[in-house]
Amino acid sequence: MQPLSELPRTVATGLRAIFCDIDDTLTTRGRLGAAAYEALWRLREAGLPVVPVTGRPAGWADPIARLWPVAGVVAENGAVAFWLDERGTMCRWYARSPKEMKADQARLLETAFRLVREHPPCRIAADQPFRISDVAIDFAEEVGPLGLDVADKLRERFLEVGAQAKVSSIHVNAWFGEFDKGTACERFARERLGLALDDGRAAYVGDSPNDEPLFARFALSFGVANIARFAGRLAREPTYVAAHDGGEGFREIADRLLALRAAPPAGPATRAKRSPAGRRRAAP
Structure with a gap:
C-alpha cells in the first residue's frame, strides 16, 4: 500500500x-x-x-x-x-431469484443460531430482519468488540456447511450462491x-x-x-x-x-510556436 x-x-x-x-x-x-x-x-x-x-x-x-x-x-x-x-x-x-435466496437463508439461519449459542456474547445482527439472502452475526457492532479470532472461527464454521462467508469490520456474513x-x-x-x-x-x-x-x-x-x-x-x-x-x-x-x-498538468505550460512573421512566440 x-x-x-x-x-x-x-x-x-x-x-x-x-x-x-x-x-x-x-x-x-x-x-x-x-x-x-x-x-x-x-x-x-x-x-x-x-x-x-x-x-x-x-x-x-x-x-x-x-x-x-x-x-x-x-x-x-x-x-x-x-x-x-x-x-x-x-x-x-x-x-439469484429472491425465492431461492430466502429458502437458502432460512437453512443458514439454523447454523447461525447454533453458532451464537456456542460463541456468546456474539448474536444475530440487529439488521437481520431486513435481509433477503444472507445471515449476519454481530461480533463488533452492538457486542464486544470481540477479537478477530472469534470472527475467523465463525467464518470457518459457515464454510464447513458449504456457504460463502466474509468478515467485515463488525459482522460475519454468510450466504449461499456464486x-x-x-x-x-x-x-x-x-x-x-x-x-x-x-x-x-x-x-x-x-x-x-x-x-x-x-x-x-x-x-x-x-x-x-x-x-x-x-x-x-x-x-x-x-x-x-x-x-x-x-x-x-x-x-x-x-x-x-x-x-x-x-490542478493544471505538470511541466511547461507553454510551448514555442512560430508566428507568420517568422518570430517564435509562446502558445496561448
Missing part, C-alpha cells in the same frame, strides 16, 4: 466512478459524519458517481439509493443492487456506467477483509487508515491508503482526487 500523497494526477484525471464500502469506510464509529456526506456531494457535483457496496441488508439499500447523492447501491455482499433511473423510478436486480461484492460491482459498472474495473476508470474504497474481492478486481483501489487492523490478513491490499480512519479517511481520498483533477 502506498501513501495517498503518492497518487499521481494522471490516475485521478482518468477516474470516472467510485465504488466504496459503508461501515468504517464512509462511517466512523457507526455514524455517517458531515465530512463524508459532504464528500459524496462534492464527488457527485464533480462528475464522479459514487456507488456504495455493502454487506448491509437490502432493506437499507432502498432509502440509501433514494436519499443519498449516489448512483446506486450494492447490498448484502452482492446479492442485490438498487438505483434510481432517469425518471426517478426505483430499479433493482438480484444475483456471487460476492466483486461480481456485483462488475455487473453494475458494466450495465449502469459502461465501465470495466480493470482499466483504472473505476476505483474502490474499503477497510476490511470482505472488501478483498474488490481490491483484487479493481485496477485502482484505496483503503482508509483503519485497514491497518487487518494487516497480514489480506492477500490483496488496496493500492493507496489514507492517513485517517473511516469517514475522515474517505473525505481525505475525495479531497486528494478532486484537488488533482483541478
